[in-house]
Amino acid sequence: MTNAKSHVREAGKVPCDHGTRDYARFTPQQLACPEGPAGRSVLEGREDENGGRRRELAGRNGGAGFRLDRGSDRPGIGTRTAQGKGTAAREVAAGLDWTDLFSGGGGTSEGLCRAGHRVVICANHWPVAVATHQANHPDVEHIIANLSETDFRRFPRTAALWLSPSCVWHARSGGRTRPPAEVERLRADQGSIDRATAFAAVAAAEVHRYEVIVVENVVEFTAWSLFDWWLDGLRSLGYRYQSAVINATEVPDAVPQHRPRWFGIFTRVGGVDLSLPPVQAPVASSILEPDLGTPVTRRLYVSPQIAEITETGVAHLVTYRRNARARRADRHPLATVTAGGNHHAVASIGEDGTAFHRMLTNTERARAMGFPDSYQWHGKTAAEVRRQIGNAVAVPVAAFLAERIAARLEVA
Structure with a gap:
């Protein structure tokens, strides 16, 4: 983590135990309860002693997260006043504020910024990826945490949320099995635990009621036995659902990589234009040395x-x-x-x-994702850099969706 290492510090424990819950064990009706599935307000509990400057991230097992300090003495993002409903539409001309969860090395954030938006805070479990993200987006607040065990009350509210939960056990590679819902809910194996990272969308949305949420994953995500239940959790919070499978070769400023991905768009107003414009698909020779x-x-x-x-x-x-x-x-x-x-x-x-x-080369792979050659990658080995590149969201796809979402909110 070279440059970022000296800025890592351990956050304290959450002072109350109901900030993170096992959403796969609740019904959509319980998720729709105004006070949350536990029957008590999600905003209940004490503020940390530093006024939100040093946010506390811990889960039901008491595991602490880590915060990467930007090294600034100015008030932290956590002290911002929560935005009211409709603020996103009023601010869209200046670009939306985003939270980027499962941010990895920064493909999503790079695309959002390319579209003229702002990423306020990002979080990921892997310190190496967070170091890469911080090197390229130093003005963003960075959190290292297990997002399945995170208290999202300690995050600032932004107008928009992007999540790219783990796809490893959704992808068809490796002969992955798809257990039925009654087995999946037990979380008794590595695959079910990994797939359940998607419930971070419900957990964060319950707290912050974002104007828009984008979830990205492999196409097989919709075959998950808990997909409909997960979807009902977000619908119960008042979101309208749209989806599209978008290939990285099909958007403006496309990249020469066949990379179809599923995108779920959740808004209060619906009607985001997800139609793809005619583009000239680039070829691989354009990025090869x-x-x-x-x-x-x-x-x-x-x-x-x-x-x-x-x-x-x-x-x-x-x-x-x-x-x-x-x-x-x-x-x-x-x-x-x-x-x-x-x-x-x-x-x-x-x-x-x-x-x-x-x-x-990794440089060529990064180009195929839409990263500029100037992008700084952290990692002890080429394999660690390759992992970050392969896990990323294609930069132009994130930019395309951000622009379409902003256009819809501007007229809402």
Whole structure:
């Protein structure tokens, strides 16, 4: 965490025990209760002694979170006056204020800022990703915490909330199973615990009643056995639900990566225009370095794909996955950039028939997500940086949705 390490400090424990609750164990009717599912006000309890400057983040197990101080002596964001209903619509001309949960290395925040909005606070459980986010967005308040066990009363209210809860156990890779709801609710295995991170949306919304909430995940998220129940939890708080599957190649300033993702949009007014404008999908060659790599002197996993290449001097995309085919980089986008594994490579055939091969660099992967080359990545290894890139939200997709949401709130 190099630059950020000296600014990490442990937060105190929450003075009362009802700020975080197990939302998967409550019915939609209980979630709709004005005083919250526990039958008592979510705002009940003492303020911390520092007036919100040093926020306390802890959960039902008493585990403390950490706050990354921006090093400023000015009053903290936590002392802001809560915004009333309709404030987002009045402020939209100047850009919305956002909370970014499961913020990772900052793809969402980068996109929101690119659209002219402001990110007030972000949170993630992995200190390395938070260090990356802080290096690139130093004016944002940074929290390290397990967001399944977080008291959201200690967060400032913003007009908008973005969440990208874990997708690991929703994705089809690895032969993931989908237990029925009665099993899923027990949270007796790693997968069910991981999938339940999505309930942070309900927990945060119950406290702050945001004007708009955006939830991003893999397309398989909607096949979750608790999806309808989770959805009812947000509807019971007065939100109207819209959804769209958006590919990173389909939005303005698109990136050359096939990356379809599900987006749930929750507003008070509904009617956000999620139609996609006609765009020219970019190709992978636009982000690749001219490096051919090294000559192939032994058999590789992708050797059958390299053998398919007939054009000389043309970079082709080859992928370390079953049933993949070589594709010209000047005609096709990359396959989805992932957090785990090292799947993307470039191959070409020289004029003399020599085959060349190399793996994609992290710089090229970051470009495929829409990050500028100037973006600063923290991590002890290339794999840690690759994980942050693969977990990110594609920057132009976040910008596109922020612009469409702001346009709707402006006329509401």
